Amino acid sequence: MAALPLVPGALWSGFAGTAWAAPMSKKLARSRVRPGQPGWPSAASWDGLKKNVAGRLLKLTPFFTGCEADASGPACKEALSHLTSAFDIGDQAALTQTSGWLDAWASRPSAYALAAKNTADIVAAVNFAREHNLRLVVKGGGHSYQGTSDAPDSLLVWTRQMNQVTLHADFVAQGCAGLAAPQPAVSLGAGAMWIDAYDAVITRGGRYVQGGGCTTVGVAGLVQSGGFGNFSKMYGTAAAGLLEAEVVTADGVVRIANARRNPDLFWALKGGGGGSVGVVTRLTLRTRELPETFGAVFFTVKASSDAAYRTLIAKLVAFYAGALFNQHWGEQIGFNTDNRVDVAMVFQGLSQQQAAEVWAPLLAWLRRREEYVFEKELQVLALPARHFWDADFFKKHAPGFMVADERPAAPAHHAQWKGDLGEAGWFIHGYKSAWLPASLLGMDRQADLAEAIFRCTRHWRVGFHFNKGLAGAPAAEIDAARDTAMNPQVLDAFALAIIAGGDGPQYPGMPGGAADPARGRDRARSIGRAMDEMMKVAPGAGCYVSESDYFLADWQAAFWGGNHARLARVKARYDPDGLFFVRHGVGSEAWSEDGFSRLPGTARRG
Template structure:
């Protein structure tokens, strides 16, 4: 990424509606701010005595970070590659992130030191130290950032891995909100917790539902700050919309309890404004919901015999979705493949198996009418499970192929992950793009445009529609709650998020014998771009989801947040005026070089 000067910043902000007087005011405040952060080797880098002082302040929890990737030549290749298939192994390494890099964008590189935080006071000490010594600061919980925001060389890492407590409340009211809010069932969750453990605590043990992520090893705090979608968001809405309260350490080292009654603008910004830009979230309290009777899946794959048959298959599925699946019961994804195959990997809630089967029967009957044109290459599986069992480790381990386990000696029994999650562990991204797909394209007179665009996209790369990541078709209360978050409002009128992506697994520049094939990655990235451009011929307004987006997105402010960006920028100015917190394409990052070390010149 090239550095952008202040004039380009002003132009970008003007494009999303910032008045010239506000631009001038912002420029005036920038003039007196920190201009450059300190790197290792610089005379101002903290001395050993300084680091020892920090070590004492955090109770000895300061870690000198090493990356297993850079030490790969000293370790058997097969052993390291197996480790990198395990998201729990990666989670336990201060020097690793779940994604190992992105072609021509970034690669996983360790911080110099990490504070392995066990309390909010540890976070405060790390923030104060970084501010005092003008250090690049990185925050990592689950470490699932595709954009590389959970790592940076020459930095101090705030690592919340050990902060994972979950507390269940029967009736919770935010601090200072007594008499203003009705008590609601809730769960208070520390920032380093991951969703598999949270679901086990809230659903298996407490019999409630909390809206979190579909990928079970994603960190809680990061997902909430991005907006957050799970398999059942079509029913329960954004994860961020369930936020009642958050504990936050701000750039000045203060600990704030943030909710609708205290610091309401910061509270709003944390709900979808992106992680790592506004402060360090140390715990969140989320509303919990009554469990439905059943969670379930509908899985199948159909192969079309010709291009013409494939077009008809796409058209039939889109009309079937609009008629039967465009409602709060159904989520997850359908994948339109380049070999004229359609993969259906959908979830449901609130239906029993008989009801779910009845929904799909008309589509299956249609396929059966043309046996020479359509072959079920993966037989339909439509199955449900009592809702309380969905994340029960004891139950999941009995279902063949459902989950994989953390096989390290002494690993906790609850350390399991969905089998498909192995593709998330140790992923190196070739290209990744997403776009909100408006529900208007499901109207009968518009479906042909969507069908043709989907077919055209598959001539380049496969295209997935994540139907749970769009709030058109969700209940009114879920849509209304999402309006009070910072996410791009396009999500309200989208029935799905289209995702087009490619990766290589378990490769890194620091691993001899397992380095990425950059020539192939660049070719794949070009094909992904062509596929997305083909789809965009049917989509009138471009918008994207910040956590699943293109690293090279040029108009990222508008794409990720739309009309909400100016309000987010105002919150950033108030709570982090000197820009201590920086992430790639985060709020206010226009003011810095692409690596976050040098403030962009004003002219």
């Protein structure tokens, strides 16, 4: 069985519809079953599943159970020790990278988890969940802010151990011979993280693959959401780079999805949201030539008054429009409530000297004025692109930028950016995002944008993530992204504005992890008022499904725009009974908020 995922996909397709497929239910249940309810699988049934998957079925309990009796005891200390690293959190079946969202959801373990090692394991889990009317949830990296990789009383398909990485010199998708030229590519198991991809493709392989910025994010989840990385302004989205996927659909069939085989399913996997149409087991992404250099620019400047801050914001808007709005520059400028601006941007295709020259006019303007003070002086860093995600290189030449996973058995290449450490277990108070159209950079709109930014900062910090909008990218990358399920607004957005806030870990049962609801709600209201100011200059702006408001009302239009109707048709075709549920995912309209109860009048709509 362990060898099955390694055989060519063509062989899978030859028997997937027979041995592995099981009939879809003819009678739709109104509710999924929970532990203790009639219909919940017997102990013998669970044992049968466990035997079928070579013992890889885990019965889960709340992670901090050991803290109930003694918060200072060894069991509790052991549980708490796993919260210091996103890698460690990700290795725990009962945890998620986000510990919850105030008044929305809290991280609670599934009843059982199947720690899949191959495609056959996932087929077994899908068939078992369908036959026993169980709530099914899928977790790879576990970074979902919305809690989509978490559901108590469910069966969890946990793909963490499916992390194989294979490089191809001349890949041709199945059934596409003669239609497309062979090209370099990389195949990744559903549980691989982006640091695994970058180590194989970039550090050791000398090529580039478009992925995510946070190294511990799962590959499969990011691709299915769309997927932005540091250099998306040059290389587009991860979803647009998908060449082929292997996916288990609700009927237990293993399908190959690419431009020729199951093309509608293939399109839906490119930005249609993770976990709604099937369980991805393997993805193959195109790789590119690696530029000579990647680099970054950092500095922090503070204005001495509100008037000076307004002027600074206007200057930065104009500077971005004139000097940075192109394929060379990505990442962030943060506008803070204390009249301070943080610049943390990356570049490609430029030397260190060329990058510094780009910023020289702005820096000269700032230094001539007494109302601006540099709290952090300008740093322009450049390094060989091959080492941009090389943990060993950073350890030797720039300690502190990357933080390694120091556990004894950890792979040597596992490291994350220091700035992402706060993601480990964080608890969200509020999170909003909006794609800002490039028209705001026109001379006739810059003043309006600058004023909206200033008014926003009277309530909360706003970060402009320039690499998460494709305006300014090469035309070929925009065209490739147009053929994905993402909201078409991304094609004409120069940035994704993100306004968010939260606290450290607050897992249920965790000592010292009790939330302060009044404080959190006050912060959430401030975040909302800040976004209201931004939306005044971008009415109707959509947002990125992976970085969005849990309480968003018009989520279908915000996430997918006009593509939602097509996604709904794909959902109805491959999952007519709604086995796969993700809150605010395609087809979730047919179900209660927790995915356990089918709403009246929604039979066979997914």
